[in-house]
Amino acid sequence: DVKVTQSSRYLVKRTGEKVFLECVQDMDHENMFWYRQDPGLGLRLIYFSYDVKMKEKGDIPEGYSVSREKKERFSLILESASTNQTSMYLCAGTTTGLGSPLHFGNGTRLTVT
Amino acid sequence: AQKITQTQPGMFVQEKEAVTLDCTYDTSDPSYGLFWYKQPSSGEMIFLIYQGSYDQQNATEGRYSLNFQKARKSANLVISASQLGDSAMYFCAMREGSLGGSNYKLTFGKGTLLTVNP
Numbered sequence: 001d002v003k004v005t006q007s008s009r010y011l012v013k014r015t016g017e018k019v020f021l022e023c024v025q026d027m028d029h030e031n032m033f034w035y036r037q038d039p040g041l042g043l044r045l046i047y048f049s050y051d052v053k054m055k056e057k058g059d060i061p062e063g064y065s066v067s068r069e070k071k072e073r074f075s076l077i078l079e080s081a082s083t084n085q086t087s088m089y090l091c092a093g094t095t096t097g098l099g100s101p102l103h104f105g106n107g108t109r110l111t112v113t
Numbered sequence: 114a115q116k117i118t119q120t121q122p123g124m125f126v127q128e129k130e131a132v133t134l135d136c137t138y139d140t141s142d143p144s145y146g147l148f149w150y151k152q153p154s155s156g157e158m159i160f161l162i163y164q165g166s167y168d169q170q171n172a173t174e175g176r177y178s179l180n181f182q183k184a185r186k187s188a189n190l191v192i193s194a195s196q197l198g199d200s201a202m203y204f205c206a207m208r209e210g211s212l213g214g215s216n217y218k219l220t221f222g223k224g225t226l227l228t229v230n231p
Contacts, residue, residue, distance in 0.1 A: 031217045040122075042204060042223035050217065058218065090158065094217055098146045098210040099165055102219055104158035 003027065006091050006105035013112050019078040021108050023091030029103075030096055032074040034058075034066065037088040037107070049074055081112045116140065117205055117222035124227050126195045133180070134190040134225045136205030144210035147188040148219060149179065153201040161203075164188055166210075192227075200229045 007022035025032065031050050035043040035058075045058030047066040055066050063085060067075045074093075078085055088109050092102040118137045126132040138147065149161040164172045164179045172179040180189040192199055203226075206219040 033218060035221075040223060042119075043206075043221040045218055045220070048218050088156070092158075096217065098144065098208060099163050100217070101148060101160040101163060102158075103160075107156050 004091055004093050004103050004105040006089075006108050008108050009106065011108055011110045013078075013081050013110065015082060015112060017078075017081045017112075019081045019110065019112075021076040021078075021089055021091075021110070023074045023076070023105055024072055025074075025091075025093040025103070026072065027093055027095070027103065028071065029093035030071075031094045032068065033092045033094075033102065034064075034074070034076045035090045035092065036060070037090055043090065046076065081110075083112050086110060086112045115222075116220045117207055119205055119222035119225050121225045122223075124225055126192075126227065126229055128197060128229055128231050129194055131191060131193045132195055132227065134192070134203050134205075134227065136188045136190065136222060138186050138188060138205075138207050140186075140207065140209055142209040146208045146210065147179070147181070148206040148208070149177070149188075149190045150204045150206065150221075151199075151201045152204065152224075153198075158204075162190070195229045197229050197231060200227060202226050 004025045033048040034046045049055045049068040065077045091105040094100045094102045145166045147164045151159045162174045176193045178191045202224045204224045205222045
């Protein structure tokens with residue numbers, strides 16, 4: 001079965017800390033994504049990657065960066081965490097194809113204090 | 114402008130009745146796909162159903178069907194015979210296909226919270 005694993009379910013960090021959110025998929029998917037989910041705003045795309053070392057900005061990339069050194073791993077980095085980055089972060093992967101659904105991890109709820 | 118609009122922040126339905134969740138979309142790309150996801154309170158995102166822009170028939174998956182009206186740019190989800198376990202947040206999403214390659218992202222709506230009453 002398809003599996004996308006996010007390393008932490010809950011994280012609490014302090015303002016100014018550098019934060020790493022890790023995501024691993026076992027499906028050999030070319031495409032991986034990071035979304036954040038906030039009440040009333042739905043899911044908003046932060047960054048995505050369609051190949052190793054390739055990345056593209058999504059709709060809200062400010063304050064974030066990503067790393068994809070291996071096909072199976074896609075990391076989201078908060079260079080200097082701020083309280084407005086408190087959110088649920090969802091990682092997803094998909095194969096090539098218009099009808100290919102995104103497969104999501106269980107999410108990381110990040111609180112920045 | 115929003116690409117995906119879900120106008121119902123919340124919906125209520127009685128158990129065993131049918132319910133329609135609205136979704137309208139905006140694109141000039143002739144090739145696109147529409148998806149519906151369910152997110153229960155546990156937080157996992159569950160893929161429900163897919164409709165391609167060139168599909169002639171409305172998609173169906175068990176109790177889920179998609180009422181696809183291309184000219185009106187709407188892709189409403191119909192859940193038949195609602196069950197208590199259907200209580201969840203539902204998201205409509207779209208992928209625009211013509212760019213291919215690097216454009217496999219999905220754009221999501223803000224969601225509709227469905228509550229099924231016993």
